[in-house]
Amino acid sequence: MSIIKENRIMFEKLATHVFAPLERDNDNKIILSSIIASTSAWQSFPGFYCHPEMEEILYQIARKIQYHTKDFKYYIPSSIEDSRRILHVFSTTYAVGGHTKVAERWMKNKLRNERHAIVITNQKELGNSYPVPAWLIQATEEAGGVCIEIEDSYSMVDRAAALRSIAYEWADLIVLHIHPNDPIPLIAFGVPGGPPVLFLNHADHVFWLGSGVADVVLDIRESGNLLTHSKRFARNATVLPLPLDEVKIKDKKYFRERLGIHKDQTVLLSIASSYKYEPIGEYNFIKSSIELLKRNPDIILLVVGPSAQHPLWQNAYNESEGKIIATGTQNDLVPFYSVADIYLESFPVGSATAALDACLYGIPVVKSPSPLSPLFSMSNYDGMKEHASNFEDYFLQIEEYINNSEYRVSCGITQKQDVEKNHVGASWNNKLEKVMSNVPKSHIVGFGNNLKESDNFVGDHDAVLSILNQHKQRLLQDAYIKHYFPQILF
Known part of the structure; x- marks a missing residue:
C-alpha cells in the first residue's frame, strides 16, 4: 500500500x-x-x-x-x-x-x-x-x-x-x-x-x-x-x-571578534529549523557540507537552528575538524548574518525568509541543488544562479564565491537590490x-x-x-x- x-x-x-x-x-x-x-x-x-x-x-x-x-x-x-x-x-x-x-x-x-x-x-x-x-x-x-x-x-x-x-x-x-x-x-x-x-x-x-x-x-x-x-x-x-525589514549593515569586524572568527576567514551560513536539514535520499545537506569542507579546509560553516547535540551534527563537527558548527535556535540572528560571506539555502526543505534576509545583508545566496520541489526552495532573484543540476556543480557555485571576493560582493549587491525592490x-x-x-x-x-x-x-x-x-x-x-x-x- x-x-x-x-x-x-x-x-x-x-x-x-x-x-x-x-x-x-x-x-x-x-x-x-x-x-x-x-x-x-x-x-x-x-x-x-x-x-x-x-x-x-x-x-x-x-x-x-x-x-x-x-x-x-x-x-x-x-x-x-x-x-x-x-x-x-x-x-x-x-x-x-x-x-x-x-x-x-x-x-x-x-x-x-x-x-x-x-x-x-x-x-x-x-x-x-x-x-x-x-x-x-x-x-x-x-x-x-x-x-x-x-x-x-x-x-x-x-x-x-x-x-x-x-x-x-x-x-x-x-x-x-x-x-x-x-x-x-x-x-x-x-x-x-x-x-x-x-x-x-x-x-x-x-x-x-x-x-x-x-x-x-x-x-x-x-x-x-x-x-x-x-x-x-x-x-x-x-x-x-x-x-x-530594511537592513542596516552592522560592523563585521566587531561580530567576528565576538564570535571568535578570524577577520580573513571565509564564513558560510545557513539558517533553518532542524527538520529542514533531515536527509531524503541523496538530498543530504550535512553530508554535502562535510564534503565541501574537505575540499575547502580554510572555511567554516555556521548552521543556525539544529542542535549541536544531535548525533548527525556532532558527526559533522568531528568530520570537519570543528568547522561545521550547529548553534541551535538563536533569537538574535544579527551577529550571524553580520559575519557571513556566503549563504547556503537549507535542503531538502528551504527556509525562504532566512535566505531573503541574507540577501538584504548583501550576502550572496547559493540555492539548493536541483530541489525535490519548487515549493522546497526560494524563488530566483537577479544575481542568483539557477539551481545546480548536481552536487559537483553545486560545489563549484560555492567555490566561485569562496575564491573570488569581488564577484561575491558584486552578486550580493545585485541580489540585495532585487529583494529590496520586491519586499x-x-x-x-x-x-x-x-x-x-x-x-x-x-x-x-x-x-x-x-x-x-x-x-x-x-x-x-x-x-x-x-x-x-x-x-x-x-x-x-x-x-x-x-x-x-x-x-x-x-
Whole structure:
C-alpha cells in the first residue's frame, strides 16, 4: 500500500467524528474532531490540499453562532481618522518563526492613518503556554492597536463567536495567519457579510483549512500560487511577496571578534529549523557540507537552528575538524548574518525568509541543488544562479564565491537590490495596494473551481510531501490526538 493511501485511510478514520459524530448536537466536539483530522492531513499528506466537505460541516456550525448575545469585553482603540483597520488573526504566535514575523513587518510598513490589531485564538497550544513575543506587542501598539488573547477557558464555539464579534465591531479587513488545522476562523467567518478575509498562505506546501472563507488567498511565491489555483478550490488567489525589514549593515569586524572568527576567514551560513536539514535520499545537506569542507579546509560553516547535540551534527563537527558548527535556535540572528560571506539555502526543505534576509545583508545566496520541489526552495532573484543540476556543480557555485571576493560582493549587491525592490518599504506597499484594489467590498463564503495544472511539479510535490519528515509528523499528530481526543470521548 502506498504511503499516500495509508495517510488517506488514517485521515478518513479520524474524520469519522466530524461527519458521523457520537453527539450530533455537540458542536464543540465536532470542532475538536476537525482539528485532529486536519492535523493528520497537514502532517501526513493524504493526496489532497483542501477538503470542502469538512469545511462545509464547520460552516454549518458557523451559521448557528449568535455572537451578539454575549459580552466578550474585548476592546481595540479606533478613531474617525483611521483610513483602514486591519485585524490580523493568529492561532498561536512564536518568538522564533517566520509567519509571526510577517505580521510585525506588515505593521511596520503600515500606511498613514492605518490601524492594526491582533487576535490570537489558541496561545496555550496543546496545553503549553507560549508568551506573545514582546516585539509583536510593541509593533501592534505602535500601529495603534492591541494584541488580544482569547481566553483559553472558552469553548471552541465561544472562541469563534468572540473572534466574529471583535472583527464585526472593529475591522475593515481581516488577515488570517493561522495554523493549517485551525477551524476557529472558519466558524467565525463562515457566513456571508462582514469584512473581507485575506488568507496568508505561509504553509503553501501542505494541506490547510480555510479556502472557503478566503476572499483572497495571498500566496507568497509563484509556485505556491500555482498549487493554490490547481488544488485548493480557491475563488481568488494572488501573489504578495513577504514583507521584509530594511537592513542596516552592522560592523563585521566587531561580530567576528565576538564570535571568535578570524577577520580573513571565509564564513558560510545557513539558517533553518532542524527538520529542514533531515536527509531524503541523496538530498543530504550535512553530508554535502562535510564534503565541501574537505575540499575547502580554510572555511567554516555556521548552521543556525539544529542542535549541536544531535548525533548527525556532532558527526559533522568531528568530520570537519570543528568547522561545521550547529548553534541551535538563536533569537538574535544579527551577529550571524553580520559575519557571513556566503549563504547556503537549507535542503531538502528551504527556509525562504532566512535566505531573503541574507540577501538584504548583501550576502550572496547559493540555492539548493536541483530541489525535490519548487515549493522546497526560494524563488530566483537577479544575481542568483539557477539551481545546480548536481552536487559537483553545486560545489563549484560555492567555490566561485569562496575564491573570488569581488564577484561575491558584486552578486550580493545585485541580489540585495532585487529583494529590496520586491519586499521592502514603499516597493512592498505598492504591491499590497495593488492587491487591495481587487479585494471584494464584503465577505462571501464558498469555493471556486480548480484550474488545470500548468506544470508537472504539483504531482511531483505530492510524492515528495508524502515521505517528508514522517517521524516528526507522527509525533505532532500524536500530540494533538493525546490532547484533544479525550475531550471528544468524554
